[in-house]
Amino acid sequence: MQTIKRRIGIFMHQFDGGGAERMTVILANALYEAGHEVTFIVRSGKGESRYLLRTEIPVIDMDIAERSKLEKNIRNIRSLAGVLKGQEYDVLFCVTAEMSQVAAIAAFLCRKRIPLVEVLHNTLSMETHSFQKIREKAIPLLDRQFDRVIAVSQGVREDYLRVSNASGQKVVTVCNPVIYPQIYQMAREDTGHPWLVKERKWHTLVLSGRLSYQKNHMFMLRVLSRLCRDEDYRLILLGIGELEEELKKACAGLGIRDSVDFYGYTKNPYSFYADADAVVLCSRYEGLPTVLIEALACGARIVSVDCRSGPDEILAHGKYGTLVEPGKEELFAQAVRESLREKPDKDALRRRAQDFSLERSADGYLRIVEELVNGEKI
Secondary structure, three states, X not given: OOOOOOEEEEEEOOOOOOHHHHHHHHHHHHHHHOOOEEEEEEOOOOOHHHHHOOOOOOEEEOOOOOOOHHXXXXXXXXXXXXXXXXXXXXEEEEEOHHHHHHHHHHHHHOOOOOOEEEEEOEOHHHOOOOOHHXXXXXXXXXXXXXXXXXXXXXXXXXXXXXXXXXXXXOEEEOOOOOEOOHHHHHHOOOOOOHHHOOOOOOEEEEEEOOOOOOOOHHHHHHHHHHHOOOOOEEEEEEOOOOOHHHHHHHHHHHOOHHHEEEEXXXXXXXXXXXXXXXXXXXXXXXXXXXXXXXXXXXOOOEEEEOOXXXXXXXXXXXXXXXXXXOOOHHHHHHHHHHHOOOOOOHHHHHHHHHHHEHHHHHHHHHHHHHHHHOOOOO
């Protein structure tokens, strides 16, 4: 049966190296390869994940400069409204709550009927943004503009239903397209990192994520200082962010400066996960943390805080990794020690990772596209 080509727009802020942006690019490639016309609309065309995007997929770069929060948001809305007036889309996916709110206002201003789908990658009630109070009050009102809301995990879905008073039928869970064939090949590559040599006399942990408030790296640094009292532990931090200098000062204060490597952004985190003694996550909140699913695919031990939302769902209540109550540093340190005493069932971990495959995710998105094109009501 021949695929009916659909015109799919994707609106997000820019091509950052974070999980939401990478997952969106990977999904867009899959939709294009399935025979659909895909276009990105972005506030800025820059970012680490841009290299992943197929060159055939057009990008409308609104090129909005980083100015004051208010001016940036106003220009964002006006620019997007102008783009939408001149384009035809069967559906517009709006990535993250902040960009979805911008799209809802822009679509209203341009007086053009475009099916809008909000895509939520985080637990909305835990997020903080500029003009937070206004945004919170606007959520139930702007929700009326969305034809569907995609939540990347069941926890994100339940949270959105609480804060928006939306219809339960309107809000659906479609997990991120985390697992695709190239991951397994990339996981076998050599990192070249001296702390990940095969014959080593220390334990190497890997934490991947933007150096930001949400990811709570300070917690892990304090845990590491506890671990280093008894044995030689090393921590590799994958990612960049605004808190780098603050975290480096904290390392010096905790006496672990030589035990932490601020490695930065890498195009291949998978080989780090595969070679690490354990992959750790200590975020204050998440949506569906990509790193945990990628770590499963690489057969890695996992120790994660049980934050909202995602870790408990991914790890199946602790079946595929260790979950620790948030804020408990000594419990987390003990969980790391205990996890290293056990050999992971790598085949079982990889099978679990397949529940978050690119194919499943793309099917979920295309199902929603067809529902909206065919005018199915909720």
